[in-house]
Amino acid sequence: MEADRIIITLPDxxxxxxxAGTTGLEIASSIAPSLAKAAIAIEIDxxxxxxxxPVDKSAAINxxxxxxxxxxxxxxxxxxxxxxxxxxELFPGTQVTIGPVxxxxxxxxxxxxxxxxxxxxxxxEKKMRQIIEQGAPFERDVWERDQAIAYFKDKGExxxxxxxEDLPESETITIxxxxxxxxxxxxxxxxxxxHVGQAFKLMKxxxxxxxxxxxxxxxxxxxxxxxxxxxxxxEYLTMxxxxxxxxxxxxxREMDLFHFQEEAQGSVFWHPNGFVIYNELESYIRRRLxxxxxxxxxxxxxxxxxxxxxxxxxxxxxxxxxxxPDEVPSTDDDKPVxxxxxxxxxxxxxxxxxxxxxxxxGIKSYRDLPLRMAEFGxxxxxxxxxxxxxxxxxxxxxxxxxxxFCREDQIxxxxxxxxxxxxAVYKDFGFEDxxxxxxxxxxxxxxxxxxxxxxxxxxxxxxxKLELPYEIAEGxxxxxxxxxxxxxxxAIGRSWQCGTCQLDFVLPERLGAAYIGEDGNRHxxxxxxxxxxxxxxxxxxxxxxxxAGKLPLWIAPVQCVVATITSDADxxxxxxxxxxxxxxxxxxxxxxxxxxxxxxxxxxxxxxPVMFVVGKREAEEQxxxxxxxxxxxxxxxxxxxxxxxxAQSCKAPY
RNA sequence: GCUGCUGUAGCUCAGUGGUAGAGCGCACCCUUGGUAAGGGUGAGGCCGGGAGUUCAAUCCUCCCCAGCAGCACCA
Numbered sequence: 139m140e141a142d143r144i145i146i147t148l149p150d151x152x153x154x155x156x157x158a159g160t161t162g163l164e165i166a167s168s169i170a171p172s173l174a175k176a177a178i179a180i181e182i183d184x185x186x187x188x189x190x191x192p193v194d195k196s197a198a199i200n201x202x203x204x205x206x207x208x209x210x211x212x213x214x215x216x217x218x219x220x221x222x223x224x225x226x227e228l229f230p231g232t233q234v235t236i237g238p239v240x241x242x243x244x245x246x247x248x249x250x251x252x253x254x255x256x257x258x259x260x261x262x263e264k265k266m267r268q269i270i271e272q273g274a275p276f277e278r279d280v281w282e283r284d285q286a287i288a289y290f291k292d293k294g295e296x297x298x299x300x301x302x303e304d305l306p307e308s309e310t311i312t313i314x315x316x317x318x319x320x321x322x323x324x325x326x327x328x329x330x331x332x333h334v335g336q337a338f339k340l341m342k343x344x345x346x347x348x349x350x351x352x353x354x355x356x357x358x359x360x361x362x363x364x365x366x367x368x369x370x371x372x373e374y375l376t377m378x379x380x381x382x383x384x385x386x387x388x389x390x391r392e393m394d395l396f397h398f399q400e401e402a403q404g405s406v407f408w409h410p411n412g413f414v415i416y417n418e419l420e421s422y423i424r425r426r427l428x429x430x431x432x433x434x435x436x437x438x439x440x441x442x443x444x445x446x447x448x449x450x451x452x453x454x455x456x457x458x459x460x461x462x463p464d465e466v467p468s469t470d471d472d473k474p475v476x477x478x479x480x481x482x483x484x485x486x487x488x489x490x491x492x493x494x495x496x497x498x499x500g501i502k503s504y505r506d507l508p509l510r511m512a513e514f515g516x517x518x519x520x521x522x523x524x525x526x527x528x529x530x531x532x533x534x535x536x537x538x539x540x541x542x543f544c545r546e547d548q549i550x551x552x553x554x555x556x557x558x559x560x561x562a563v564y565k566d567f568g569f570e571d572x573x574x575x576x577x578x579x580x581x582x583x584x585x586x587x588x589x590x591x592x593x594x595x596x597x598x599x600x601x602x603k604l605e606l607p608y609e610i611a612e613g614x615x616x617x618x619x620x621x622x623x624x625x626x627x628x629a630i631g632r633s634w635q636c637g638t639c640q641l642d643f644v645l646p647e648r649l650g651a652a653y654i655g656e657d658g659n660r661h662x663x664x665x666x667x668x669x670x671x672x673x674x675x676x677x678x679x680x681x682x683x684x685x686a687g688k689l690p691l692w693i694a695p696v697q698c699v700v701a702t703i704t705s706d707a708d709x710x711x712x713x714x715x716x717x718x719x720x721x722x723x724x725x726x727x728x729x730x731x732x733x734x735x736x737x738x739x740x741x742x743x744x745x746x747p748v749m750f751v752v753g754k755r756e757a758e759e760q761x762x763x764x765x766x767x768x769x770x771x772x773x774x775x776x777x778x779x780x781x782x783x784x785a786q787s788c789k790a791p792y
Numbered sequence: 793g794c795u796g797c798u799g800u801a802g803c804u805c806a807g808u809g810g811u812a813g814a815g816c817g818c819a820c821c822c823u824u825g826g827u828a829a830g831g832g833u834g835a836g837g838c839c840g841g842g843a844g845u846u847c848a849a850u851c852c853u854c855c856c857c858a859g860c861a862g863c864a865c866c867a
Contacts, residue, residue, distance in 0.1 A: 253795065255796080255797085342796095342862075343795090343796065343861090343862085344795070344797095344861060344863070345796065345861095345862065345863055346794095346795080347794075347795095347864060350864070351864080352793075352863075352864040352865080353864095356794055356795050357795085357863095358795075359862070359863080361861095392803085398859090399858095400857075403859090458865090458866090517867090521865080521866075522793050522866095523858090524793065524794075524862090524863080524865090525793090525865060530867090531866075531867080532867090535867065539867095623867095634866095635866075636867070669867070671867085672867040673867045677867090701827090702824095703824085703826050703827085704824045704826085731823080731825095732830090733824090733826090733829090733830065734825070734826055734827055735825085735828065735829070735830090736825095736828085736830085738827045738828055739829060741828095742827095742828055749827085753825095754826095763827075771827090772826095772827065
């Protein structure tokens with residue numbers, strides 16, 4: 139074969155030969171003119187490239203068209219470039235920084251003296267539509283590093299210059315032009331701005347730190363969403379609207395579950411309805427833990443900071459701790475309330491040091507291990523104001539916390555047991571879509587590398603043995619050990635860490651925990667910090683959103699409402715109510731002077747799962763018309779049967 | 793904590809430089825109605841807090857506080 143010929147393998151396995159240097163577009167045209175028109179990029183041996191770039195060696199290729207999933211990313215990426223151009227044309231002097239593709243869209247961070255307002259979005263969007271309409275081709279250039287730096291500095295684009303400076307020496311510096319505008323970019327891009335299409339929308343503006351570092355400049359970020367066609371865009375926007383409706387903060391108000399108020403920001407006022415959910419969660423997990431060999435304890439809320447100094451929290455976690463002086467406040471108006479001379483106590487932000495105190499009472503033998511200590515510990519953390527978010531991020535929270543004290547050779551077994559428990563629990567709540575991160579050693583850490591090697595391996599092995607997929611979060615582990623993070627998504631697509639499992643080689647040592655080994659010597663146990671729900675508050679929030687308020691019977695705040703059609707049935711309804719109540723069900727009675735339509739509507743909106751509707755007929759026949767939330771029909775049963783089957787279906791899954 | 797936006801009745805929201813309005817909810821009356829809104833009447837507001845401008849501020853300005861979105865941080 140001649141040296142300048144190349145063999146191109148198509149996805150269907152067929153092969154064609156071309157002159158080396160033929161562009162992707164030319165290959166597409168040679169296959170079919172329609173393909174040349176539809177293609178937006180080419181994949182060469184799995185690597186996405188511009189259609190205009192020459193192919194210089196034999197390869198397997200795949201021509202990407204708009205219907206391809208990869209097209210979506212390119213549309214968004216190109217949209218980000220178009221947005222940056224639009225912004226710079228409308229607001230001269232604005233510096234561009236970075237603009238990546240994200241889930242459902244893209245953003246671009248700008249540096250500008252005056253921030254953008256939501257009103258600017260309309261103008262920017264309009265400009266974008268013009269740029270797209272003009273359809274300038276995306277053109278790729280390779281620049282010399284110094285040339286690029288000089289160019290950007292000269293243009294006053296200092297952030298871009300910094301980006302170029304920080305690129306590794308080996309990196310080819312590429313520039314993409316669209317008409318008169320250009321940006322530093324790795325590519326690839328679609329053939330022209332026109333390919334972005336018009337199915338996009340700018341969503342919001344927000345601040346974001348340069349390079350994600352809170353000590354660096356605050357930039358203005360503009361978020362946008364972009365799709366292949368209007369239909370997809372519309373579906374996405376509708377999805378967002380639906381998601382908003384199940385926001386737990388909104389449902390919490392509507393269903394009278396809880397509230398927050400200024401005087402206790404970030405701390406929940408649980409109403410009777412909401413506290414049912416909380417209590418059901420707690421007693422459910424308590425039953426689980428009991429059967430898994432955990433022993434429950436209760437430890438102090440207020441502990442002298444000397445202990446926190448010893449545990450290391452004072453050093454590492456102080457900015458998140460509430461401190462309380464152990465001092466009688468002054469009643470003298472002329473003096474400050476607190477002199478500051480009393481010793482300092484801290485409200486516990488975590489339970490672990492207290493659990494070690496219990497472990498340390500008496501002498502422990504290796505025979506006592508593993509020792510599993512659980513506590514529904516109420517912890518306070520002084521979270522940054524901006525971090526607070528309904529039940530998901532609070533300042534006072536209760537964890538289903540436990541610490542397992544064990545030997546290093548017991549880690550694998552304990553971790554496996556925990557993960558199995560974790561999955562059993564989540565299954566009971568209908569959560570299947572859980573993402574697991576294995577967070578590995580951070581740059582700043584305690585313990586030597588050999589210990590970390592073993593710990594990380596044990597944690598990876600446990601997941602492998604259970605055949606669970608996970609991602610590695612490099613360097614995200616705690617300073618004292620690696621950890622699993624179990625994430626669930628909320629209604630709006632935000633991901634929240636719920637369960638966790640962390641190995642700790644440091645705290646037991648710092649607090650002097652020890653056991654007598656088989657060899658008669660003292661050894662330091664390993665500690666595993668673990669929580670299934672994470673915090674009861676957050677888990678309740680996730681549950682509410684996941685079920686859109688329509689909680690399973692066993693957790694529903696009100697399981698059944700007995701509603702009358704006419705006052706003739708009041709007495710009968712009262713008797714039904716009493717029977718259900720005596721069975722321990724959460725039942726309410728509605729004998730109000732309202733029409734049944736009204737009652738049905740009201741209790742349906744309140745998301746009561748079951749209604750027992752009774753009128754004159756039911757009273758005479760000793761029957762019940764059962765109406766279930768979400769179904770339009772009704773089911774007639776004898777009173778005894780209805781009560782029995784309701785009681786059955788209200789049972790917790792464990 | 794940072795950037796931006798918001799704060800009017802229990803809830804959702806109008807509104808104006810001359811101290812306020814709707815719908816829902818709530819209370820009372822009429823209505824006893826068969827599975828998602830029967831009718832009438834009425835009570836509810838220090839217009840987030842403080843200062844300033846003004847004859848006059850819920851509205852304009854500034855400062856606080858809180859909420860929301862994002863960032864950073866995290867269960």
